[in-house]
Amino acid sequence: MPELPEVEVTRQSFAHRIAGARILSLRMGKPLRWPLGVDPQALAQRQVQAVRRRGKYLLVDLDEGLLLIHLGMSGSLNFAPVQGPSGPHDHMDLVTSQGVLRLHDPRRFGAVVWAHSQDAPEAVKLLGHLGVEPLGDAFDLHAFQAGLKRRRSPIKQVLLAGDVVVGVGNIYASEALFLAGIRPTTQAAKLSGPRIAKLHAAIRDVLTRAVAKGGSSLRDFVSAEGNTGYFQLEAAVYGRKGLSCRVCATPVKQIMQGQRSTFFCPTCQKY
DNA sequence: CCATATACCTGGCAGC
């Protein structure tokens, strides 16, 4: 479910409502990807200051320390005024003076990790190697080009790796490459300058539009307000194997790259 | 340093 747009939409949906709240208690359910790393009781009385995003991680800043939350493949957050009955897939309830932040994550690839600061080892392990934010000013074309030049892997896999640019997941990688007219199998280092410029713009474009539309409607995405996402400009290629390309009517192809599905139009994506 | 495979876990769906 969650790539950068879904995580950002989630953040926006509850950040302003939880800011300033006091933590009353924290209940953890089944184990997630990593242990919390602190006694939940130690978080009582901490105050939430802000909710930021780094790549696909949400950073809940406290007056002392921070919580790093990742939604994995199937996670979603809900922020409700009161704590309702929890189901078998609700694995975190952060009860605050202003509402309850609940993590719902059937597959439990998600994580909630406490760190004393963003420079603490637990945080650096998760965030330290991340690439540039694609929607920020630091997403510079020349730096992007330099990053791609050193990679011999297929461009699709370089985008997914997240150490050149963060936030582009399996759906938006296929979508951005379609917009840029790039074959997903092309080695990153072999892309021309102009193609990289198109890709740079395409990544910003597709992610920005997806955020504006409230995330993708694929499967089960819901924001913390409970709204189902909707991607009004439907996917151009993702999930459309065998269907006609929306631009040229050629059937969309599906291939596997690094155990992940990739979709592309063999006519529109030749470079 | 880079590239690739693996592991984690559950639910939904196609096919029989």
Added chain:
DNA sequence: TGCTGCCAGGTATATG
């Protein structure tokens, strides 16, 4: 209806 196998939005980690 029920079973089996495959697939799914991510990414740290191990291995070459």
